[in-house]
Amino acid sequence: MDAFILAAGRGERLRPLTDTLPKPLIPVGGSTLIELRLRDLAAAGIQHIVVNHAHLGTEIMQHLGDGNRYGVRISYSDESSGPLGTGGGIIKALPLLQSDPFLVVNSDIWTDFPFAKLPSTLSGLAHLILVDNPAHNLNGDFCLRGNRVGKLDDCEGQRVTFTGIGVYRRALFTDRTPSTLPLAPLLIAACDRNLVSGEHYAGAWLDIGTPERLAMLNKLLAEQESD
Helix, strand or coil, X not given: CCEEEXXXXXXXXHCCHHHHCCHHHCEECCEEHHHHHHHHHHHCCXXXXXXXXXXXXXXXXXXXXXCHHHCCEEEXXXXXXXXXXXXXXXXXXXXXXXXCCEEEEECCEEECCCXXXXXXXXXXXXXXXXXXXXXXXXXXXXXXXXXXXXXXXXXXXXXXXXXXXXXXXXXXXXXXXXXXXCCHHHHHHHHHCCCEEEEECCCCEEECCCHHXXXXXXHHHHHHHHC
């Protein structure tokens, strides 16, 4: 299965750090955010990874190269003319992704999720990895009942937060052309058709979207290294 790492975000909440450094290359634990993700995916047996880029994207390409030193092959989806959002970025990258389904993961998260356990086939259009709601997202993103994902409206299951890890079939993006588009409306439409499955993950997960959560991650990694 191919993987797509979302790396085109500007990182506004992490300024001024991201004024001169692309968010995926922020140093953490002696590495960078995106390199941690590349190593996780390589360890899971994923060989081809597409990375999109926009802000300071040349630096990302120069730093990662062709992926050989991580044990993977990297292709790049250029959004330097303007980032397209998660949905639009995936749609633009579809010609580079060779598998169906394929994995999509945010570059600005940290997790110990076992990527090798992701499903390689789907009966629906998407499979999402979900966690308990963190303090910064107490209302959650979706409703999980059994292994079915639904909207928060009239939720009769568990309110959960989307990790930024999902497996998608190409059909989720049928008849869409590359344009600025979030992913959420596509997922919600699929939820309405009961075509989204999911699983709750109780392990470690952090969204590195603010200086405070970046400091939290660096502290956590330092503690792990000293153990």
